[in-house]
Amino acid sequence: MSSAVTEIKTAPAGVEPTVDPNVVRAAIALRRRTMAKRIVMGVFTPIFFLAIWEVLSRVGVLDREYIPPPSEVFRGMGAGIKDGSLTEAVAHNGWISIQRLVPGFALGLVVGLVAGIAMGILDLVRFGLRPIISATFPIPKIAIFPILIIIFGIGDTSKIVVVALAVFYMVCINTASGIEYSNRIYREVATAFQVPKRVEYLRVIIPSALPSIMTGVRLGVGNALIVLVSAEFVSAQAGIGYYIWNAWQVLDINAMFGGLIVIALFGILTNWCLLALERRLIPWSQS
Amino acid sequence: MTTAHETAVPGNGAGRRPPEAEVAVAVDRISKVFLPKNNVPVPAMVDVSLRIRRKEVLAILGPSGCGKSTLLRILGGLDTQYRGTVTWAQARQEHGRLNAATVFQQDSTLPWMTVAQNIGLGLSGLRLDAAERKERIDRYSALVGLAAFRSAYPHELSGGMKQRAAIARALACEPRVLLMDEPLAALDAQTRLVMQAELQALWRRTESTVVYVTHDIEEAITLADRIVVMSARPGRIKSERRTDIHLDGADGADPVALRAHPGFAPLARDLWADLAQEVGDAL
Ligand SMILES: Nc1ncnc2c1ncn2[C@@H]1O[C@H](COP(=O)(O)OP(=O)(O)OP(=O)(O)O)[C@@H](O)[C@H]1O
Ligand SMILES: [Mg+2]
Numbered sequence: 001m002s003s004a005v006t007e008i009k010t011a012p013a014g015v016e017p018t019v020d021p022n023v024v025r026a027a028i029a030l031r032r033r034t035m036a037k038r039i040v041m042g043v044f045t046p047i048f049f050l051a052i053w054e055v056l057s058r059v060g061v062l063d064r065e066y067i068p069p070p071s072e073v074f075r076g077m078g079a080g081i082k083d084g085s086l087t088e089a090v091a092h093n094g095w096i097s098i099q100r101l102v103p104g105f106a107l108g109l110v111v112g113l114v115a116g117i118a119m120g121i122l123d124l125v126r127f128g129l130r131p132i133i134s135a136t137f138p139i140p141k142i143a144i145f146p147i148l149i150i151i152f153g154i155g156d157t158s159k160i161v162v163v164a165l166a167v168f169y170m171v172c173i174n175t176a177s178g179i180e181y182s183n184r185i186y187r188e189v190a191t192a193f194q195v196p197k198r199v200e201y202l203r204v205i206i207p208s209a210l211p212s213i214m215t216g217v218r219l220g221v222g223n224a225l226i227v228l229v230s231a232e233f234v235s236a237q238a239g240i241g242y243y244i245w246n247a248w249q250v251l252d253i254n255a256m257f258g259g260l261i262v263i264a265l266f267g268i269l270t271n272w273c274l275l276a277l278e279r280r281l282i283p284w285s286q287s
Numbered sequence: 288m289t290t291a292h293e294t295a296v297p298g299n300g301a302g303r304r305p306p307e308a309e310v311a312v313a314v315d316r317i318s319k320v321f322l323p324k325n326n327v328p329v330p331a332m333v334d335v336s337l338r339i340r341r342k343e344v345l346a347i348l349g350p351s352g353c354g355k356s357t358l359l360r361i362l363g364g365l366d367t368q369y370r371g372t373v374t375w376a377q378a379r380q381e382h383g384r385l386n387a388a389t390v391f392q393q394d395s396t397l398p399w400m401t402v403a404q405n406i407g408l409g410l411s412g413l414r415l416d417a418a419e420r421k422e423r424i425d426r427y428s429a430l431v432g433l434a435a436f437r438s439a440y441p442h443e444l445s446g447g448m449k450q451r452a453a454i455a456r457a458l459a460c461e462p463r464v465l466l467m468d469e470p471l472a473a474l475d476a477q478t479r480l481v482m483q484a485e486l487q488a489l490w491r492r493t494e495s496t497v498v499y500v501t502h503d504i505e506e507a508i509t510l511a512d513r514i515v516v517m518s519a520r521p522g523r524i525k526s527e528r529r530t531d532i533h534l535d536g537a538d539g540a541d542p543v544a545l546r547a548h549p550g551f552a553p554l555a556r557d558l559w560a561d562l563a564q565e566v567g568d569a570l
Contacts, residue, residue: 185395192363192389193460194412203408207399284398284442 068253076254077261086258093243094262097228100239104160105224108167109217116172116213120179121205133172141166141223142230149235159231166227167220171213178212179205211285214278221270225263310376311464311496312339312362312386317371319357330521331357335371337515337524339464344490344497346507348558349517349525350566355500356392358522359466362498363389377463383413388462390470392500395453396441402428402452403437409456427459428452430485447474451482458489465497471506483509483542487533504558508532508551509542516561519568526561530554 050070056062057069068076080086119126145162152158186208190200206213232241240259247255278285314337321329332354339345349355360366361373364387375386388409396405406424415423428437431451441449450473457465471479487510490497501507507514508530518525532550545551 185391185393186397188365188391189395189397189408191365192387192391193409193456194364194385195408196412199408199411203400203411204397207397210399282399284440 066251066253073254073257077258080254080258086255089243089255090240090258090262093238093240093259094266096238097232097240100156100159101163101224101228104163104228105167105221107160108164108220108224109171111164112168112171112216112220113175113213115168116175116216117179117201117206119172119176120209121201126176126180130176133169137169137173141169141227142234145231145234154235159228159236162231163224163228166223170220170223171216174212174216174219175209178209178216182208182212210282214274214282218271218274221274222267225267229263309340310338311341312376313337313372313374314339314358314362315372315374317358317361317369317373319354319361319366319369332369332522335517335522335524339496339498341376341496342494343512344495344499344510346499346501346511346514347517348501348504348507348514348562349522350519350562350568351502352520353517353565354520354522355517356468359389359468359498359500362464363387363466365389375463383415385412385460385462387464387466388457388460390450390454390457390465390467392468392472394441394446394449394473396444396449398441401438401440402433402444402455405441405452406456406459409460413460423459423461427455430458430489431455431482447478450474454482461493463496465495467497468500469502470499472502479506480542486510487542504555504562505542505546507558508554509545514558516558516565519565525565528554528557 053062053067054069054071057064057067077086115129119129141162144165145158148158148161152161182205186204187200189195190204195204228239229241229244232239233245236242240262244256244259247253247259314335317332317335318330319332321331323329335354335358337345347355347358357366361369377386396402397408400408403424406427407420410420410423424437425434428434431454433448433451433455436444436448436452441452444452450470454467454470457467471482474482483506489495490510497510499507499510509532511530514528514530515524516526517523530550532545532548532554
């Protein structure tokens with residue numbers, strides 16, 4: 001039915017428009033469904049792979065002596081946890097590794113940030129450092145480890161330095177390119193409004209590179225773990241890498257998997273913390 | 288030098304030469320050539336001369352790619368690679384005032400700063416005390432209709448709201464010359480009319496000096512005291528006209544009502560005649 005005169009509806013004055021509760025309910029339901037899918041898939045996919053492993057190991061496709069089914073591994077680990085032997089050994093060695101990881105990471109982070117920011121801001125520094133960094137970046141850091149042992153000795157220092165190197169490259173490269181390739185308009189705003197240099201660096205240039213810097217930091221953590229465990233494989237009397245290698249040598253499969261699980265948990269935990277930090281520091285990059 | 292300028296700029300304004308003291312910034316025979324990566328030079332502007340007088344609103348019309356943004360970037364100090372001279376009446380910065388502040392053609396809000404912080408960043412070169420700084424942030428965010436969004440981040444705003452934040456940032460500086468590059472192009476048609484009225488009223492009240500780039504002939508007539516048309520790339524000054532069609536109390540500060548002014552349609556027709564040919568050449 002159409003009529004020549006259209007009725008004009010006006011909202012009553014002074015009345016807050018109310019939100020339809022059904023619309024809100026539907027939005028909340030949608031969010032819950034997405035969450036439920038994520039949890040179900042996140043939990044069941046690993047269980048599915050464990051089940052495959054269990055079967056393959058039981059039917060003999062995997063050599064049961066070296067790769068026992070997960071049920072056996074968990075049972076063995078449970079026993080080790082109950083009598084305290086596994087927990088104690090893992091905690092002891094893990095703590096030693098952390099004491100190498102944290103200073104190494106901090107050193108690499110600070111030097112990487114300073115060098116990356118200098119490269120991003122000052123053309124001359126970039127022209128000078130970039131060829132060196134591009135040339136040395138592809139060398140596996142563990143390959144330099146023997147040289148570091150010669151320089152810093154067999155003790156903790158050489159391990160801290162090799163971790164620092166691994167972190168340095170990731171942070172430095174990502175910081176420099178984050179600054180170099182951030183939207184030019186931000187620096188143009190600073191120039192157009194004659195923003196003081198100090199404010200420009202702290203409030204414009206560094207924030208514009210933060211997403212890239214945080215990526216560098218997360219890659220740095222991953223690389224730090226890889227390099228430290230490798231270094232502890234070849235040269236250490238303690239530490240989580242030493243523990244795993246030693247467990248393999250004496251064919252203590254439960255201990256081996258215990259060490260692996262600790263490293264995996266540590267990786268997940270730091271990644272979580274960094275993602276939370278990222279959400280705080282870069283609220284604009286998520287929508 | 289002045290003679291060259293006068294011959295280069297035909298039009299109604301050429302006869303009356305204002306005393307030098309009234310000139311806020313003089314642009315003399317500026318030429319700009321871009322050298323892109325492929326090394327084929329692109330001449331963007333040739334021998335552009337302009338006098339921007341105190342307290343005037345100068346609109347620049349011209350086809351896309353004719354060098355309007357390039358001219359504003361040179362005036363704003365963002366591009367220093369050009370031939371010719373730009374002479375400011377006053378030293379670059381004194382008494383906590385900038386010579387120029389820019390509203391960019393594209394989104395220029397900083398995503399990690401709230402609206403208030405974005406405006407505050409523009410003020411950080413001025414050494415204002417905290418009270419004055421806060422007062423300006425409040426006043427200008429209210430002027431562009433963002434008072435309730437001072438602590439919102441750009442990703443929480445619409446495109447038009449972001450552009451209004453950028454406008455507030457430039458206005459809050461109260462620079463000697465305000466440089467605006469299609470500032471209202473990102474706004475919806477209705478908000479644009481409201482903003483035109485607001486800007487016009489503000490500039491009358493504060494006697495601002497403004498260089499205003501736009502593609503909108505009606506907007507140019509509504510806001511400007513003088514309108515310059517540039518030719519297709521490489522940009523030159525093609526014509527220059529004064530206009531005394533203004534929004535004042537009588538028109539109820541209504542840009543739509545202004546179109547009924549008897550001088551409006553003929554001026555729009557003349558400007559379109561100048562532009563149509565250049566736009567045709569630019570394509
Ligand atoms: N960075 C650059 N490198 C190379 N050429 C450029 C660059 N910036 C602009 N140009 C050239 O200079 C000319 C003028 O550009 P400008 O941005 O000033 O145009 P405009 O008049 O503002 O156009 P529009 O109305 O579309 O914004 C363009 O034709 C473009 O080819
Ligand atoms: Mg432009």
